Amino acid sequence: MKKVYIKKFAIYASENVMTAKSISEETGIPEDVVREKLGIVSKPVEEKLSLSDLSxxxxxxxxxxADSSLKRLKYIVSAGSDFKDKYVWTLAPSLASKLGVKEALSFDISSQCVGSLVALDMMKSRISSESNFDALISIATKQSHIVNYKDRTGSFMYDFSDGSGAVLISEEKGEYEILQSAFLTDGSFSDVVYAPFGGSFILDKDIWSYKLTVSEEKAWKERMADATLRNFIRVITEATVKSGYDIKDIDYLAFLHTKRSFHREIxxxxxxxxxKSIYLEDYGHMQGVDPFISLKLAEEKNLLRPGNLICLVxxxxxxxxxxxxxxxx
Structure with a gap:
C-alpha cells in the first residue's frame, strides 16, 4: 500500500494569554485549584484575529x-471549531481563496476536538487511492470566547484556548509516516454540550445564546468518568495494533489537554x-490542535528520533x- 506522510505541520498560538490568576478571578475557583487540578498555568486567548485569520x-x-505545494493541493479541509467568522458558513473555501487555490475541493468537517484526526485519516485514505496530490488540513479555534466562566457545570471547558494548526499531507516523503487510526463514538453523550443559539427546534428565542451550555450534568459526569478512560484505551490500543505495534512500542503520546490527574491516569x-508525554499546562485545550502542539513541543525538546512511534490522541x-x-x- 502507498505510504502517506505528514510533509509539514505548524501551529500558531496567540501571544495574549489568560493566566491561572485571571481564570480564578473570573470563575471564583482558587488559583491553586486552577493550576493543579484543572492544569492551567496559562492559556492563549485571541482578542483581535478571526478564525480564518488564525487559520x-x-x-x-x-x-x-510561491510554494510548489499549492499547485499540488487537491483538498483543503477545515477541521476546527464550528464557532466561525460567520454563522452558517463554510471556512475552507475562504482559505482556498486566500491561498489563490482555485481547483481544489475545499470543505469543512465537524467533529469538534477530534476533527483534526478524523481529517488526517480521511485524507490519508484519499491519497492512498489517488495519485500525485497533497491535502491541507487547517484546525483553528476561538472557543475560549464561548465559555461561560460563571457556570460551574462547564468547568471542564475553562481550559478552552485559541490558536490554530496546519498539516500538509502527501505521498511525497515528509517528517512522519501516517499509519493507522481508530475512532469510537458514544452518541448517548450527543446532547451534553452545545450552544443554544441557532437551534432550529428552540422555540423560546429569549434563551438563544452563543455561550456553550451543559445539560444532564450529574448523569453525564457519572457515566463519562468510566467511559472516557475505557474508550481512550480502546482507540489507542486499536490504532497501535492496526499499525503493527504494541502499546509498549509507543515512544511518545501526543495527548490532548485534560485535567492533570487524568493525564497521569491515562x-x-x-x-x-x-x-513520554508533555502536559499542555501553558496551552490549555486548543481543540484539535492539541496533539500537534504536543508533537511540536516534543520536537523542540529533542524527544523524538527517526523510527520513533508516536500516537496522536x-x-x-x-x-x-x-x-x-x-x-x-
Missing part, C-alpha cells in the same frame, strides 16, 4: 504564495512512562474518541 497564521508557516493505565464532544499512529521518518 492563515499556521498555514502560512508551511505554504507560501499514562499509568497504558503502562507508558509519564516522561484527542476526543470531541458528541462524544468521539480518536487516535492516530505516526512514525518519525
Amino acid at each position: 492563515m497564521k499556521s498555514i502560512e508557516k508551511i505554504v507560501g504564495p 499514562m499509568d493505565a497504558l503502562g507508558i512512562d509519564r516522561s 484527542s476526543a470531541g464532544t458528541g462524544w468521539t474518541w480518536g487516535a492516530t499512529v505516526i512514525l518519525k521518518v
Whole structure:
C-alpha cells in the first residue's frame, strides 16, 4: 500500500494569554485549584484575529504564495471549531481563496476536538487511492470566547484556548509516516454540550445564546468518568495494533489537554512512562490542535528520533474518541 506522510505541520498560538490568576478571578475557583487540578498555568486567548485569520497564521508557516505545494493541493479541509467568522458558513473555501487555490475541493468537517484526526485519516485514505496530490488540513479555534466562566457545570471547558494548526499531507516523503487510526463514538453523550443559539427546534428565542451550555450534568459526569478512560484505551490500543505495534512500542503520546490527574491516569493505565508525554499546562485545550502542539513541543525538546512511534490522541464532544499512529521518518 502507498505510504502517506505528514510533509509539514505548524501551529500558531496567540501571544495574549489568560493566566491561572485571571481564570480564578473570573470563575471564583482558587488559583491553586486552577493550576493543579484543572492544569492551567496559562492559556492563549485571541482578542483581535478571526478564525480564518488564525487559520492563515499556521498555514502560512508551511505554504507560501510561491510554494510548489499549492499547485499540488487537491483538498483543503477545515477541521476546527464550528464557532466561525460567520454563522452558517463554510471556512475552507475562504482559505482556498486566500491561498489563490482555485481547483481544489475545499470543505469543512465537524467533529469538534477530534476533527483534526478524523481529517488526517480521511485524507490519508484519499491519497492512498489517488495519485500525485497533497491535502491541507487547517484546525483553528476561538472557543475560549464561548465559555461561560460563571457556570460551574462547564468547568471542564475553562481550559478552552485559541490558536490554530496546519498539516500538509502527501505521498511525497515528509517528517512522519501516517499509519493507522481508530475512532469510537458514544452518541448517548450527543446532547451534553452545545450552544443554544441557532437551534432550529428552540422555540423560546429569549434563551438563544452563543455561550456553550451543559445539560444532564450529574448523569453525564457519572457515566463519562468510566467511559472516557475505557474508550481512550480502546482507540489507542486499536490504532497501535492496526499499525503493527504494541502499546509498549509507543515512544511518545501526543495527548490532548485534560485535567492533570487524568493525564497521569491515562499514562499509568497504558503502562507508558509519564516522561513520554508533555502536559499542555501553558496551552490549555486548543481543540484539535492539541496533539500537534504536543508533537511540536516534543520536537523542540529533542524527544523524538527517526523510527520513533508516536500516537496522536484527542476526543470531541458528541462524544468521539480518536487516535492516530505516526512514525518519525
